[in-house]
Amino acid sequence: ILKYSRLVIFYLMEDWTEKYRPESLDEIVGNERAVTELKRWADAWNRGNPKKHAVILSGSPGTGKTSSALALAKDYGWPAIELNTSDARNATKIKKVATFGAINETFDNNGSFVSSHKGGRKLIVLDEADNLYEKIKDNGKNDMSDKGGKRAIIDTIKITKQPIILIVNDYYNLIKGSGENLKRTCKLIKFYNPYPNSIFGLLKRICISEGITADLKALKTISDRCKGDIRSAVNDLQSICLDKKQLDMQSLNALGYRDKNKIIFDALRDIFKTRDIQNIKESVSNLDEDPNSV
Ligand SMILES: Nc1ncnc2c1ncn2[C@@H]1O[C@H](COP(=O)(O)OP(=O)(O)OP(=O)(O)O)[C@@H](O)[C@H]1O
Ligand SMILES: [Mg+2]
Incomplete structure (x- = not known):
């Protein structure tokens, strides 16, 4: 050690x-155009007439996509609800949150209902949506990646009462197959390096x-x-x-x-941030180092 x-x-x-994660969209470095487009989209939601219910933020790692989504939520006073899209079972949860009325209710970060006298708009953030529901695959029989996942999201976007942000590294991977309709239902906002x-x-x-x-x-x-x-x-x-x-x-x-x-930096990051012993073992075994010296 x-x-x-x-x-x-x-x-x-x-x-x-x-x-030093940006607290407000004004603190986002670069990508001025993306930030402007995000604000325009959010303003349209506030006026009640967004052309597209959802936006897709696409771009390379570390360019500010997640930060921008969270900063937008702060700037507009919309609680951000981050929902995981890697598991098909969450499709129902996402739909539930998206279609619930905007007034008088709110949800916590896990999508559970929380009574609130304030209520208001919620920003649904589907981060790392590159592989929508691809984790559900039992022996190839139940591949939800194309069948259920993307279609479920598209259906939800059509009827959502809450603004939705999808975040991906690879836009083309997202829109392939039955994701094609995402092109029409979402506004694409590209993040450049x-x-x-x-x-x-x-x-x-x-x-x-x-x-x-x-x-x-x-x-x-x-x-x-x-x-x-x-x-x-x-x-x-x-x-x-x-x-x-x-x-x-x-x-x-x-x-x-x-x-x-x-x-080794990346592995240590994993180790300090994970409680999953299997992940730790994997991180260590992927290292080009003797695990004992780590
Ligand atoms: N445009 C930016 N302006 C200011 N800080 C940034 C920006 N982009 C990244 N950062 C810094 O890097 C960290 C990670 O950024 P962020 O999570 O927004 O990246 P990302 O685009 O979502 O990457 P990934 O695709 O890996 O999820 C932030 O917490 C912040 O410290
Ligand atoms: Mg991110």
Whole structure:
């Protein structure tokens, strides 16, 4: 454990990607157009006449899709209800939440009914919807991925009384097969990889807030290297700065270590964030390291 003490500190610290997750759409870095389109769609819901009941946010990992959905919910004062689409059994739950009247009732995060005198609009967020219901497959007999899953979602979108956001990495995977109708029923909002310059600005703000003196060239390098993945840029910054308040080009060498042993960071992340022993075993066995030294 000594060998990896830096990593352990890293995972005991507050995760900067959470600490600096945008609270409002105004804080989303890059993707101005996507943000504007999201706001327009939400405004139409508020006026009661949205052209499309649902939007699909598509784009690469770490570009701000989930953050934007949650920020929208905050900005508009709509409680976000995140429902898992990987299990076909949730189709009924989603439909129930989506079609319930907007006034006087609300649901908690699991879709259970919660009485509320306030009520109001709820934002239904179907995150990581790439493989709608694909987990239900018993020996190929019961493949819900195409039969039930996508169709159920499409039907729900048609009749929903609540705004729905679907989030995917791969739009084409979503709309293939019986997902074709999603093209017509949803508004597509694409997230592009933000420019290094925008990411640079965010990293600089984080450094200021953390009291870190940074060589701007080093920040520029991190922004370039992450290839538009803001999550990994912020993670890199935190992993370099975890035991110092000074960031120079030399400290980037620690990142080379991360590149080489990138998997160990990811595995430790899994280990610290999971309670599922099988996942832990898998994470460790996927490592290019002796499990005993981990
Ligand atoms: N556009 C952004 N502006 C500000 N911070 C961002 C942005 N995108 C990502 N981040 C940072 O990265 C973290 C992860 O972002 P987010 O969860 O929104 O990515 P995502 O696009 O949903 O990725 P994935 O496809 O992997 O789910 C955020 O908590 C935030 O710290
Ligand atoms: Mg996400």
